[in-house]
Amino acid sequence: MNKSKANSKRIVDLLINNAIIIILLAMVVFVGITKDNFVSQGNFVNLSMNTAVRFIVAVGVSGCLIVKGTDLSAGRIVGMGACIAGTLLQRVDASNKFFPNLGEVNMLLVLLLIIVICGIAGLVNGIIIAYLKVPPFIATLGMQTVVYGICLVYTGASPLGSFRSDYTAIGTQKILWGWLPYLVIFALIIGVAMWFLYNMCRHGKYMYAIGGNEVSAEVSGVNVKKTLIIIYTLAAALYGIAGFLLAAKSGGATVNSGDGYELEAIAACTIGGVSTSGGVGKISGILLGVLVFELLKTSLQFLGVGSDYTYIVQGVVIVFAVALDIRKYIAKK
Amino acid sequence: MAEYRLEMLGISKSFPGVKALDNVSLKVRPGTVHALMGENGAGKSTLMKCLFGIYKMDEGEVYLDGEKVNILNADDALHKGVAMVHQELQPIPQRSIGENIFCGRYPMKKLLGFMPVVDHKKMYEDAAELLKEVRLDFDPKAKLGTLSVSQMQSVEIAKAVSMNAKVVIMDEPTSSLTENEVEALFTIINDLRDKGVSIIYISHKMDEILRISDEVTIMRDGQYIGTWESKNLTTDMIITQMVGRELTEIYPKKENTPGEVVLEVEHFSSIHPRSFQDCSFKLRKGEILGLGGLVGAQRTELVEAIFGMRQIVEGEITYKGKKLKIKRPADAIKSGIGLITEDRRGSGIFGVLSIADNVSVASLNQYLKMGFVLNHKKIEDLVKDNVDKLSIKTPSSRTQIQSLSGGNQQKVIIARWLANNPDVLIMDEPTRGIDVGAKYEIYCIMAELAKQGKSIIMISSEMAELIGMSDRIVVMCNGRITGEVSGEEATQENIMSLATKFN
Numbered sequence: 001m002n003k004s005k006a007n008s009k010r011i012v013d014l015l016i017n018n019a020i021i022i023i024l025l026a027m028v029v030f031v032g033i034t035k036d037n038f039v040s041q042g043n044f045v046n047l048s049m050n051t052a053v054r055f056i057v058a059v060g061v062s063g064c065l066i067v068k069g070t071d072l073s074a075g076r077i078v079g080m081g082a083c084i085a086g087t088l089l090q091r092v093d094a095s096n097k098f099f100p101n102l103g104e105v106n107m108l109l110v111l112l113l114i115i116v117i118c119g120i121a122g123l124v125n126g127i128i129i130a131y132l133k134v135p136p137f138i139a140t141l142g143m144q145t146v147v148y149g150i151c152l153v154y155t156g157a158s159p160l161g162s163f164r165s166d167y168t169a170i171g172t173q174k175i176l177w178g179w180l181p182y183l184v185i186f187a188l189i190i191g192v193a194m195w196f197l198y199n200m201c202r203h204g205k206y207m208y209a210i211g212g213n214e215v216s217a218e219v220s221g222v223n224v225k226k227t228l229i230i231i232y233t234l235a236a237a238l239y240g241i242a243g244f245l246l247a248a249k250s251g252g253a254t255v256n257s258g259d260g261y262e263l264e265a266i267a268a269c270t271i272g273g274v275s276t277s278g279g280v281g282k283i284s285g286i287l288l289g290v291l292v293f294e295l296l297k298t299s300l301q302f303l304g305v306g307s308d309y310t311y312i313v314q315g316v317v318i319v320f321a322v323a324l325d326i327r328k329y330i331a332k333k
Numbered sequence: 334m335a336e337y338r339l340e341m342l343g344i345s346k347s348f349p350g351v352k353a354l355d356n357v358s359l360k361v362r363p364g365t366v367h368a369l370m371g372e373n374g375a376g377k378s379t380l381m382k383c384l385f386g387i388y389k390m391d392e393g394e395v396y397l398d399g400e401k402v403n404i405l406n407a408d409d410a411l412h413k414g415v416a417m418v419h420q421e422l423q424p425i426p427q428r429s430i431g432e433n434i435f436c437g438r439y440p441m442k443k444l445l446g447f448m449p450v451v452d453h454k455k456m457y458e459d460a461a462e463l464l465k466e467v468r469l470d471f472d473p474k475a476k477l478g479t480l481s482v483s484q485m486q487s488v489e490i491a492k493a494v495s496m497n498a499k500v501v502i503m504d505e506p507t508s509s510l511t512e513n514e515v516e517a518l519f520t521i522i523n524d525l526r527d528k529g530v531s532i533i534y535i536s537h538k539m540d541e542i543l544r545i546s547d548e549v550t551i552m553r554d555g556q557y558i559g560t561w562e563s564k565n566l567t568t569d570m571i572i573t574q575m576v577g578r579e580l581t582e583i584y585p586k587k588e589n590t591p592g593e594v595v596l597e598v599e600h601f602s603s604i605h606p607r608s609f610q611d612c613s614f615k616l617r618k619g620e621i622l623g624l625g626g627l628v629g630a631q632r633t634e635l636v637e638a639i640f641g642m643r644q645i646v647e648g649e650i651t652y653k654g655k656k657l658k659i660k661r662p663a664d665a666i667k668s669g670i671g672l673i674t675e676d677r678r679g680s681g682i683f684g685v686l687s688i689a690d691n692v693s694v695a696s697l698n699q700y701l702k703m704g705f706v707l708n709h710k711k712i713e714d715l716v717k718d719n720v721d722k723l724s725i726k727t728p729s730s731r732t733q734i735q736s737l738s739g740g741n742q743q744k745v746i747i748a749r750w751l752a753n754n755p756d757v758l759i760m761d762e763p764t765r766g767i768d769v770g771a772k773y774e775i776y777c778i779m780a781e782l783a784k785q786g787k788s789i790i791m792i793s794s795e796m797a798e799l800i801g802m803s804d805r806i807v808v809m810c811n812g813r814i815t816g817e818v819s820g821e822e823a824t825q826e827n828i829m830s831l832a833t834k835f836n
Contacts, residue, residue: 201705202697209694212683219642219680220695220749221666279685 017328020271020321024292024299031299038302045174045181047294052187053246055290057258058265058272059194060238062286063231065269066211068278069129069136071232073143074239074265076151077121078258081114081243083151085167086160086253088113094162098155107167114240121147122236126229144262151255161252171248183245190238195283207231212279267318268293270325277326293317335399338363338531339384339415339500344393346383353379354390357557359550361500364529366522368536368546368563372575372829373628373794376555377535381502385410385417397499416493417502424485426478431460433477434492463491467521483514490521501525502533507541508629509607519545537627537833539568551575572833576796576825584801585776587820589783591620591804596670596757596788601638601648609635609812612648616757616788621779623803623820624792626832630809632792633675636759640665640672652757666695671755673746675762675792677739681746684735688727689716691734691745696753719748723778740771747778758782759790764798776802796825810834 015022032038057074064071087098088110121143128139174181198204206227209217218224239258247253272289274281296317300310339361346354354376361367371377383390386404395402397413404410410417424433432439435456442452460473467487477485486506493501503522507515522532522545536542542549543563551558551574558574596616603609609631616622624632637643639650641659650657652668659665662672674680683691693700693712700708700715716730723744727737734745743763750758760779764772779789779802793799799806800823807817808831816831 200707200709202701202707203705205690205694205697205707208686208690209683212686213680215680216683217694219640219662219672219674221663221698222694223661223663275685279683 017324019324020317021288021292024296027299028295031302035302038299041178043298045179047291047298049171049181049183049249050297051290051294052181052183053242053249054261054264054268054294055187055287056190056238056242056245057261058268058286058290059190059283060235060242061262061265062269062274062281062283063207063235064136064140065266065274065276066207066278066281067228067231068211068214068276069228069232070140070266071125071235072137072140072262073121073125073147074140074235074262075258075260076144076147077118077236077239078243078246078261079253079255080121080147080151081118081240082247082253082257083155083160083243083255084114084117084240085110085244085247086163087155089164089167089247090160091162091164096158097162098158098160104164107170111241111244114244115237118240118243119233119237122233122239123229125236126232129232130225130228148255155255157255159252159254160247163248163251167248168251169248171245171250183249186241186245190241191283191287198283203227203230208279210278263318264293264314265290267314267321270318270321275325275328276322335396337361337396338398339533340394340396340399341380341384342394342396344380344383344395345391346379346388347391351555353555354383355555357393357552357555359533359557360560361531361533362548363499363531364526365547366526366532366534366545368534368542368549369552370535370537370542370549370571370575371552372796374554375552375575377552378504379555380552381417381504381533381535384415384502411496411498414497414499415502416496416498416500417504418486418489418493418506419504424477424488426476428477429474430464430471430477430480430488431457431473433488434460434463434473434495459495460491463495464488466494466524467491468517468524481514483510483518486510486518487521490525494525498530500531500533502535504535505537505629506534507536507538515541538835539571539833540835542571543568553577568830568833572826572829576829583773584798585773585780587621587780587783587804589619589621589780589804592618592786594618595653597651598639599649599651601635602646603631603634603638603812604644604646607812609638609809612809612812612814614807614814614817616790618788619783619786620804621783621789621791621802623799623806624790624809625796625799625806625828626794626809628794629811630832631812632809633761634812635809636672636761636790636792637674640670640759642672666753666755669754669756670759671695671750671753671757672759673743673750673761673763675765677742677746677766682734682742685733687731688720688725688734688737688745689713689730692716692719692730692748692752695749715752716748719752720745722751723748724774738768738771740767740774743767743775744771747775755787757788757790759792761792762794763791764793764795796828799823799828800825808832 037043057078061071061074088105089107090097092104125140125143128134129136170182206222209222210224210227214224243258246257268289269281269286270276271292272285274286297310300313337360341359344354344357357376357380359380369377379388382388384395386406386409395404402413404413440452440455441449444450457473464471464473467490469484469487477488480488506518510518525532534546543566546563548560549563549566550560551571553575594615595618599613601609601612612635626632634643638645641661641664650659657668693716697707700711702708720730725741725744725748727741734742764775783789791802804820805817806823806828808815808828810832815834818827
């Protein structure tokens with residue numbers, strides 16, 4: 001009697017804790033059955049490409065969240081990556097070229113440059129958070145504005161387009177009879193590399209330790225400051241890569257590229273089980289979170305919900321996801 | 334008028350596994366200072382928390398002026414005339430003195446005849462009046478944060494006076510005061526007594542107790558020992574009553590023989606003048622060194638400074654004949670020193686992480702391939718070895734540590750340090766909050782380590798444990814080392830007299 005009660009309580013808990021995933025998947029199934037084009041190669045590939053870019057951003061943010069921090073500068077750093085790529089990878093003969101006399105630059109070199117420049121923004125975030133003890137919320141909010149300003153100054157707010165075809169190919173081409181976009185391959189490589197870092201390397205163990213209990217970590221000899229700086233730097237480097245891919249995918253870049261990605265990424269991480277109370281989070285969970293969130297957006301689109309309303313739904317989902325996460329944490333006390 | 338202002342009769346209170354109060358009584362006469370004394374963990378604070386409604390007592394009755402009362406919470410206690418001047422004050426330093434006194438019960442007035450607003454004029458006038466009563470010459474509009482600790486305490490007392498408190502509890506009120514400030518406090522206490530207020534005064538300082546109190550009640554191990562008139566007491570009598578218990582607990586046999594000096598700490602002084610000052614001691618190879626003293630003696634602060642967690646203005650560590658510079662815990666660990674902290678939850682365990690991660694976190698550097706990839710096979714073996722060696726009871730090494738009992742959590746943390754194989758292990762209250770069986774296992778581990786030639790510094794507030802386990806005991810009081818006794822000579826009396834030797 002008591003046991004069955006405990007069991008049913010456990011089931012109810014499981015349902016509530018995963019409420020968002022369950023509700024959203026139910027909605028996806030509903031949309032899939034009622035709308036014709038939802039289950040199609042086109043939609044699938046589109047979804048996977050959207051997921052790929054956002055997954056890279058979410059994996060970056062996840063490290064910050066696991067150490068009980070956050071990174072609100074993510075979206076703007078994605079934008080900076082997109083703008084740098086946009087200015088350097090235009091067609092040689094494009095009209096209104098940003099650097100009129102620029103020849104054909106090596107694409108790998110551009111990607112490296114983006115990683116370094118965006119990484120510096122993350123390094124500054126990390127130093128401010130680790131050494132000056134500024135709350136991550138404030139430090140990265142400041143960086144968000146600074147990076148946006150830098151992008152405005154750099155591009156003069158002019159939109160960038162007319163990219164080289166070898167560059168846009170990265171963001172649009174697919175292999176395996178049109179099923180596997182290059183973007184997904186990028187995301188997979190990054191996902192595997194980050195999984196390795198989180199699970200097989202000392203850095204990962206230290207990251208989870210800091211998130212679990214920062215004081216204990218320090219007492220156990222963990223170099224907390226260094227680990228935090230690596231996390232924020234690496235996160236920003238990933239945003240840069242995401243920006244590079246985003247511009248290739250959309251064939252254009254503006255200072256507003258990537259705007260708002262940080263909130264989507266944080267929401268996706270939380271839906272995927274990265275706890276805002278620290279020390280918990282898996283790469284597989286993050287992938288699930290991003291996928292669920294993208295499915296939500298696509299489903300709403302198919303249901304004919306206007307994009308203005310979509311913002312409202314997304315906002316509600318984000319807060320709801322964090323509330324459910326906190327609920328788990330409180331229940332454990 | 335009733336003979337007693339406050340009577341607490343037959344109070345009992347249990348926590349899981351511990352009987353914190355067992356049929357304790359306390360009777361306080363009107364207009365007297367009543368000292369409440371006892372060792373660490375004797376139950377003084379628990380008794381006061383029961384009186385204050387912070388804890389619910391299991392049994393017992395409370396009478397105020399002969400009338401039975403049932404105090405529900407701290408707010409209710411204040412309204413019934415019982416006030417507490419806390420050991421650690423919790424004021425709002427950014428706000429004015431007046432606001433701190435009247436917080437939560439501001440005098441109100443009606444603006445334009447209908448809008449309720451705070452009557453600041455009345456509040457500050459009343460506050461000024463109250464400050465005069467506690468002889469504090471301060472503008473009530475001054476920020477509380479600009480006052481010294483003793484002045485803040487006076488403000489707390491003024492607050493109690495403003496609530497017409499009949500009983501004021503003072504828990505270690507002089508622990509952070511200078512001599513002059515103590516004198517000022519005593520003047521206020523005498524004023525209050527003359528007005529008929531009863532004061533319950535908790536302190537370890539014998540000379541103060543004998544000077545200020547009218548009566549003394551002594552507790553030991555959650556039990557009421559007796560009440561005496563202060564004028565008939567001496568320091569030695571109080572100590573005898575505080576510690577007079579039989580030592581019955583069993584400790585593993587000592588087979589260690591302390592060798593040469595491994596660690597020498599010299600002139601350690603905290604950056605905080607009221608924390609540890611000028612502390613020096615030596616630790617030998619294969620020795621268990623006990624660090625004794627009362628709560629607040631700054632023992633934890635001292636060992637945390639040795640480990641690089643706190644800052645010092647002066648002090649040197651000589652380790653195996655070499656001078657050591659320790660800036661961070663990582664430096665200490667590299668040299669072969671480990672610390673099991675007092676606050677297991679706050680600075681010991683990683684609650685959400687697995688036992689395996691909790692054990693291996695301090696020794697990952699030894700298991701690296703190519704500088705950053707971990708050798709998982711070796712780490713698993715390491716974890717398994719130590720989990721087995723310490724017989725940690727857990728379904729698997731992947732279990733979250735927070736689901737284990739306190740004793741098993743502590744063993745995991747010991748395993749963390751054993752995995753790192755330090756030569757000096759500092760253990761701060763290693764058996765606090767742990768059941769008897771696990772305690773004995775931890776004692777055996779300590780004895781075994783000492784036998785292997787490791788050196789241990791153990792802080793313990795349990796007299797029996799300190800005497801039972803240590804080869805030598807260094808005693809601290811008020812941030813200073815007041816003496817040293819060998820394991821054979823150690824008695825509860827001589828340790829307690831060193832632990833209360835304020836100078």
